[in-house]
Amino acid sequence: xxxxxxxxxxxxxxxxxxxxxxxxxxxxxxxxxxxxxxxxxxxxxxxxxxxxxxxxxxxxxxxxxxxxxxxxxxxxxxxxxxxxxxxxxxxxxxxxxxxxxxxxxxxxxxxxxxxxxxxxxxxxxxxxxxxxxxxxxxxxxxxxxxxxxxxxxxxxxxxxxxxxxxxxxxxxxxxxxxxxxxxxxxxxxxxxxxxxxxxxxxxxxxxxxxxxxxxxxxxxxxxxxxxxxxxxxxxxxxxxxxxxxxxxxxxxxxxxxxxxxxxxxxxxxxxxxxxxxxxxxxxxxxxxxxxxxxxxxxxxxxxxxxxxxxxxxxxxxxxxxxxxxxxxxxxxxxxxxxxxxxxxxxxxxxx
Ligand SMILES: [Zn+2]
Numbered sequence: 001x002x003x004x005x006x007x008x009x010x011x012x013x014x015x016x017x018x019x020x021x022x023x024x025x026x027x028x029x030x031x032x033x034x035x036x037x038x039x040x041x042x043x044x045x046x047x048x049x050x051x052x053x054x055x056x057x058x059x060x061x062x063x064x065x066x067x068x069x070x071x072x073x074x075x076x077x078x079x080x081x082x083x084x085x086x087x088x089x090x091x092x093x094x095x096x097x098x099x100x101x102x103x104x105x106x107x108x109x110x111x112x113x114x115x116x117x118x119x120x121x122x123x124x125x126x127x128x129x130x131x132x133x134x135x136x137x138x139x140x141x142x143x144x145x146x147x148x149x150x151x152x153x154x155x156x157x158x159x160x161x162x163x164x165x166x167x168x169x170x171x172x173x174x175x176x177x178x179x180x181x182x183x184x185x186x187x188x189x190x191x192x193x194x195x196x197x198x199x200x201x202x203x204x205x206x207x208x209x210x211x212x213x214x215x216x217x218x219x220x221x222x223x224x225x226x227x228x229x230x231x232x233x234x235x236x237x238x239x240x241x242x243x244x245x246x247x248x249x250x251x252x253x254x255x256x257x258x259x260x261x262x263x264x265x266x267x268x269x270x271x272x273x274x275x276x277x278x279x280x281x282x283x284x285x286x287x288x289x290x291x292x293x294x295x296x297x298x299x300x301x302x303x304x305x306x307x308x309x310x311x312x313x314x315x316x317x318x319x320x321x322x323x324x325x326x327x328x329x330x331x332x333x334x335x336x337x338x339x340x341x342x343x344x345x346x347x348x349x350x351x
Contacts, residue, residue, distance in 0.1 A: 062180035064092075065111030069102040078102060082110035113185065120178025120190035124148050126170060132159045133168045136207060140181065143173040143190040146233075147293045149302045150310065151193060154227040157314030158198075158220055165220065166204045169196035171288050186292070194288045197221050197243070210287045216243055218250035223314050225279075226254065228291070229264065230313040231306040234278055235294040241271045241281035 005014035027048070034045035067082050079089040090097070092109040102108065123142040128135050133155040135141045143151075155168050171194030174187050181187045187194075196208045198217035225247070228234050239247070244267035251261055266273070266280045282290070297303065 058182040060111065061113065061182050061185055063113070064109050064116070066107045067110040069104055069106050069108060071104050073102045073104065074100050075102065076100075078108065078110070084110060113180075115180075115186055115188045118178065118188040120144065120174050120176075120188070123174065123176060123178065123190045125176075126151060126173060129156065131167055132156055133170060134206075135170045137172065140172040140175050141170065142176045142178075143193065144293075144300065146295065146300050146302050147173070147191055147193065150228060150231075150233055150293070150306075151195070153302070153307055153310050154224050154314065157227055157311050158224045161223060161315045162220060165217075166199065166202055168198065168224070169205060169208055170194070171196065171208050191293045193291050193293075195224075195291060196288050198224070208288045211243060212286075213242060213246045216246050218243075218246040219253065222247050222250035222254060225289075226251070227310040227313040229278065231302075231309045232296050233293055233306070235292045237279045237292070238282035238285045238290040239279050240283075240286040241267070242286065244279065244281070247279070 005017050009015075009017075030044060030048055033039050034042075034048060039045055065082075067078065069078060075086050075089055075095065079086040082089075084092075089095075089108070089110065090099070092112055120142060122145070124145050125138065126133075126135055126141040126143060126148045128138075129152065133152070151170070158168070159165065172181060172184060172187055173193045174190045175181055178188050178190055184192070186192045194208065196205070197211040198220040199205065199209065199211060200215050200217045225234075225237065244265060248261065248265050248267050251265075252258075262277075264278050266275070266277045271281055296306065
């Protein structure tokens with residue numbers, strides 16, 4: 001390519017290559033210029049530094065991080081420097097238990113994302129539904145069929161239960177085929193989604209918007225969440241602690257008891273405690289909630305019984321009793337069976 005394009009390449013590929021080469025050269029020159037103290041704080045140099053930082057962060061999030069061994073470095077010394085355990089360091093670099101000394105100047109793996117190599121096979125796209133749900137970036141709205149169908153069903157059910165409300169906004173799911181999606185650490189295998197909150201006031205929003213306890217539509221947000229929680233579809237949900245009291249109150253209004261919510265909410269426990277509940281605090285989740293799905297069945301699909309349970313959780317009447325009053329069950333199958341015959345008794349248990 002290089003030789004062919006240098007001579008008299010006029011094809012589209014060559015033109016593209018030339019533009020790229022020009023861009024790289026300019027960047028290289030700027031980087032050299034920025035090393036001098038005189039140009040260091042110029043606007044172009046600051047911009048370049050920010051760009052490099054962003055790229056480094058993305059590379060670290062996506063793949064593996066490496067560190068160079070210094071003179072007389074050992075496994076323990078290097079592990080301490082990069083804040084990992086010696087066992088992890090050995091595992092990353094496939095070193096035997098007996099290895100202690102490291103070779104000076106050699107690069108070793110010091111970081112690996114926990115979601116390394118996670119991909120999405122057989123993913124489907126979450127299509128927007130007019131008046132119900134909106135997707136911010138369609139090319140980042142791919143997920144496993146179970147998750148996509150559940151999200152759509154829950155959003156439609158909420159809208160049906162209380163119509164004429166602003167639509168729900170969805171942030172990133174995964175990209176087609178899965179894989180790393182910066183700036184997210186997860187969102188790789190089609191089982192993670194960023195969902196906006198329902199806001200009070202009826203104003204349509206185009207993007208994920210910051211929610212406060214005052215303008216959060218806690219009832220509708222809880223209805224949406226409970227539709228996913230009842231068939232045990234969620235592994236965890238990151239929700240800002242400041243919004244949890246309002247959601248908790250909404251859950252109580254919907255007929256839940258403190259006992260049935262103990263395994264679900266981090267609230268009323270303090271912010272720093274109890275991270276094993278489904279709803280838990282994580283910084284940066286005041287404008288969206290991050291939901292992580294799990295497979296309730298080995299086939300990892302949304303069954304008809306699950307779908308029915310979700311609709312019931314949202315209070316959509318299907319000729320049965322007022323399902324909104326039903327409590328969460330230990331097993332969704334049992335709840336579905338009971339609801340077919342009579343009003344479900346409150347069931348306790350783990351989620
Ligand atoms: Zn997320």
